[in-house]
Amino acid sequence: MTTVFAIANQKGGVGKTTSSVNLAASLAATRKKVLLVDIDPQGNATSGAGVDKYEPDYTILEVLTGEVDVEQAVVGTPEESGFDLIAANGDLTAAEVQLLDMKLREFRLRNALARIRDDYDYIIIDCPPSLNMLTVNALTAADSVIVPIQCEYYALEGLTSLMNTIEKIRSVLNPKLHIGGLLRTMYDPRNSLSNDVSNQLISHFGDKVYRTIIPRNVRLAEAPSHGAPVITYDPKSRGAVSYLALAGEILRREQAMQKTQQAPARTD
Template structure:
C-alpha cells in the first residue's frame, strides 16, 4: 500500500479535476471497506443496497472484491459472467454494458469475480491507474441516488481506486480485540488519499457488526469506538443473526429472504439512519429548529 500512496503524489492536475456536473443530480458514492476480512463488509454492502432500494432510491452496487461474494449474494452467478468489473478497469467496454439488473435484490449490479485478481498487476501498466474507476463510472453517476462499492479486504490498488472515486467511506467493524489496531491504519490511508487526490473524501461512519451484547469484550470495544470516534459511530448495530448468515447462500439480501428477522430490521434501520444523517448535513438549520421545538415542547 505504501507504493500506492507514493503513486498518488504523481497524479497530474488534470486527473484531480472534479466533474463539474451538478452534484445534486449525481449519485453519492460510498466505498464500504475494511482491510480485515470477516467483519461483515460484503454483508453490509449487499443489505444496505437492498434496504436503500426499498426506500425507492436507485442503487448501483459495484463488486470490486475478487471473491465475488457480493455478486453471488445479489443472486447473480459469478462463475457465469462474461463481463465484470475487471472489464470496467482494463477493457474499453462501456459501463452501461457491464451493469446487470439484480432484480431479486432490487438494485443494479456491476458484478465481480476472480478476474479481478489480475487487475491490480495489469493496472500497473495503465496511465492514471488510480482514477480508473472514477473515470469509467462517470457516465452513469447521474442515473443513481447511491453507488456502493464492495472493496476487497486489503489496502491494494483496487481499494485505492474505490477510495479515489468515493465521496465517503463506510467502515464495518466487528467489536473484537484487534478491531482498533486495523482501523487506525485504514483511517491513516483515508487521510493520505484525502490530502493527495480526493479532498472531499470523508468517513461516513463506523458500523458495529456481528454484535453480541452478552460478550464483555464486544461491549468494551464498542465503548472504545464511541470514545475515539463519537458521532461517526452509527447508532444502528448489526446483531449476530442466523437468518442473516443464511441469506447469501440463497442469493438474496436479508430483507428479501426474511424481512421480519433481526438482521433485516437492523439493515433497514441502517438505511434509515444513513438517509437521516445525510438530510441533517444538507439542511442543518431545519434540524436545529426541529431540535429547538422539541426542547421547548419537553419543557411544558
C-alpha cells in the same frame, strides 16, 4: 444528488460484503435507485446479490481495463432485491498487475462511474479485504467510507491503518473523501468484550459511529447461501430490521448534511 459509498476494511470477516449487499437492498427498498459495484476478486457481493459471478458478459475487470464502457457491465439483480450490479469474479485478480502499467491508474473506477453516476441515488462499492490498488480505486471514486467493525480485540488496531490510508487518499487523490460512519457488526450484547470495544469506538469517534448496530443473526448468515439479501430472505429477522434501520439512519444523515450545506451563511 448521487452519493458514492466505499465499504472498506482491510481486515477480513467483519461483515463488509454482508453490509454492502444488505445496505444496497435496504436503500432500494426505500425507493432509491442503487448500484452495487463489486470490486473484490472473491465476488461474494455478486453471488450474495443473487447473480452467478461467471454469468455476466462483462465485469468490473473489463471496466477498469477500459475494454468496455461501464454501461455494458451493469446487470440487474433478482426483482425483489431491487438494485443494479457490476459483478466481479476471480478474473479481477489480474487487474492488480494490469493497473500498475496504466495511466491515471488510481482514477480508473472514478472516471468510469462518472458516465452513469447521475443515474443513481446511491452507488455502493464493496472493497477487497486489503489496501491494494483496487481499494485505492474505490476510495478515489467514493465520497464517503463506511467502515464495518466487528467488536473484538484487534478491531481498533486495524482501524488505525485504515484511517491513515483514508487520510493519504484524501490529501493526494480525493480531497472530498470523508468517513461516513463506523458500523458495529456481528454484535453480541452478552459479550463484555463487544461492549468494551463499542464504548471505545464511541469514545474515540463520537457521532461517526452509527447508532444502528448489526447483531449476530442466523438468518443474516444464511442469506448469502440463498443468493438473497436478508430483507428478502427473511424480512422479519433481526438482521433485516437492522439493515433497514441503517438505511434510514444514512438517509437522515444525508438530509441533515444537505440542509447544512444549503443553509445561507450568517453575516453577523
